[in-house]
Amino acid sequence: MESLVLDPPAAIAEEATLSALLRCCVREVAGPRGHVWHASPYLLLTVADTLIRARTAGGAALRFEGQVERLEFGAWVPLTADALVKLAEAELDGHNPEFAEQVAASRDALAAMLRARSCALPPNDPWLASEQALVLGHPFHPSPKARGGDDWLRYAPEAHASFPLRLLGVREDVLAQEGDASALDLAGIAPPGYALLPAHPWQLDLIRPAFDDRLIDLGPGPLVAPTSSVRTVYDPVSGNCLKFSLDVRITNCVRKNAWYELSGAVALTERLTPVFDQLALRFPGTRWLPEPGYRSAALDTRLLEGLGVIVRAGPWSVCSPGLTPVLAGALACAAPPADPLSWWAGYVRAVALPVLDAFFTHGVVLEPHLQNVLVCLDQEGRPVEAIFRDLEGTKLVGHDLSGLHPRVAEALTYDASRGWARVVYCLMVNHLTEIAATLALSEAALRELWAVARDILAEYGDASGRPLPLSNLLAGAPLPAKANLTVRWARGNDRSAGYVPIANPFA
Template structure:
């Protein structure tokens, strides 16, 4: 446990005594500015101040030192998460003064430059752009009607984005360029369709033909995200002029889901995953050639795995990605216009079950955000939730060598008519990897993209499942239960029960014994301007430990 240092005592004594036993509030942000400041502070606690011992509790505040400046914010650790409320302050000339996200970005820049020895002239602008994006989303959302489909409404509720990312809503271009395509603004728009003379097709893509306008003989219809069409206008001009591509017009309206680039066609009940040549959060979102082929390969390989998982865990579901199409016009347009077909969730959940995005449970927006608080017994609701999500993910890795990526945007929870969790749907094969599988028959690039070693695979499973997913939902559950210690005891009991039934290999034993958890270093990878796949991990306290957990952001 952290102890209060003299700096913490002095801060508390500066006119703000901490009442004994006061629980840190866990309110959701009230503005783009507060949301941006909180996200940046969480990253700084986890990746900068925490590992250096520069974080102290002083209830009702958490104190941290950043670039020599003492900061405070109401809130603190909740399991392996951090929950803050209100605006942060900095201590200047012995007086606490409000500090905004711009100033916090300056302090983070100074600290990161000193630690890494490398400057980053883009960072402050990206933080500001993320704040501007949230402001634009909130304004657009206020005048827009959410979709009647409850699942789609949950997909469009992630207004503030990733809790531990320094630029959770940053995306390329000014808001005027992308608001009409933004899920958070309740967007809906028609796709553009091109006829492709030379088309690469992998797997089953027949559903695309049913969505497309009439296409002349000798060409294959290809849906294109209209934002991507505008981004690639210069590259498309030549093929459109010489007939390698023809413009077929527009199809029926589709609805963007939480990833921005994946859309759902309500009429066909199918999802389409596009490339977008813009940075969204951390990465340029492109379907690389090996990811197109890999989606079909994984769909074929994972069929038997999920059949076995469903036999052991009847609530487990997944969304297949049975095919892709792309123009055979060189790598740039093949990847830029390649589209992956994905099943829609309504086709895999049981009758009477409503899928909602897991991330929406903690978003503070939309109907799904009220689900936990509306449960007659939130702790019993939580036990059901954990039992649906955690065991299939662990078993996929430990028994089948499959690394799922069950973070908050990749899992849908199926709710019955009373809002009780009864199914879990896993999706997005881009992050799914294989450990110890024979991939010798695949092209080298595809095989390499589908492979993790055992250590990297386990770190990814634990980060996505425990830190990113269960950690954030547990923090939300903790707002609604009297005995907060029971929240993580429920997780431990579920994992221990799994171990009793299926065995407890060393990595699972270490997890249950309280080994530090790997938390993805989003601040570090953004500062380094690396691809998302290059992100490392920082250790954070494990609330599954039998003893009191370490505070979030420290090991």
């Protein structure tokens, strides 16, 4: 009953935190142990010998409806996030003294974001507004809004933040740069003998570089706005996105551009340009955001990585005239369109088919989760094009990378099995499952949506020689779902996250 006395932002934060952790428990704790079952109208599960019930919708998306309750002394009572944390801790192997603090910090951060958001004006740019719409965070993460460091709220996209960059000058003999980073020169003017290096002010406060004649502070730069990833910002003057390092843990990872990721972005852009040209010929609505260059200061590894900034094209530069790019994650939170079946068919064709063909035809593992895909909508709100972005998670299968530094090549490479698991998780579990749950107003409607999707993917498979992994997917093989609770409990990074099997809607 404690939630009844909370202020609205705190109450929303409590409900969202409980829901996210409960989804994790269904998927990673109770589910694998066989402790989840349906008893209409409820989903029932046990965690640490405690019976929990909730009404759900949306299939595997697990959209909870109404109060989540636990059985206590023969009576159903409301379940709180703190109580569920204790149950999860009792069920999980090992010990993690940070876990409860991280969940609580995420809840507190969400409440602070909601309060700040209510007093802030959203951006006029509809794409940027969609970037700043992911207020609740990852629906299957135990601490989706936990942020390290101080003063994070002033840089939070959820609070409609905007702020000036800091401009640094790097003496040309210690400049680190690959590819075409000339877009950075639009941010200001550097003195003779220096190159301009925009910096994220939060990162400068975190790493506190020593300024001397090799690295100088040129003061404030242009006003930018953070996108959904927090560390990538949009410069509306140049129309480019800039991906900075942030020595801050956001969800599972410290968001720093490792030196091999800086080089890897440029190497991937060169290799993916002909791939996306061919994808666009077969699927005309396919777009992507190249990352043509990076710039940093070659002073030491800490500063090379900490000050490294990757140039990324902005979505308005690749979206066709008359269309509006919108973040897929924002669409997963939006109201359903008037004709969901037709809309869904267009969506699946625009998003899923180029992802599958990139893998099967070109050996490219895209990472099409909800934060990495923008969908270009026409004036009636119908999906026409899909934009794929963020090369950090893009990998290559079976490519000759002998010309690259071995560490760069290693970071860009997956074997086929690992690559397919990543594709299926991002596309089916993280992405399409959430969009379908938003569109479907009933379980019957949800089944109809998945039948349409299966027909579209089967049509592609028939035209592509029926690749075995796709045939298995269409036949109902279990889907791999990323184990965010497990990796956070183990205090691992995102790369160490494994998968747990969940039901395939095609089954």
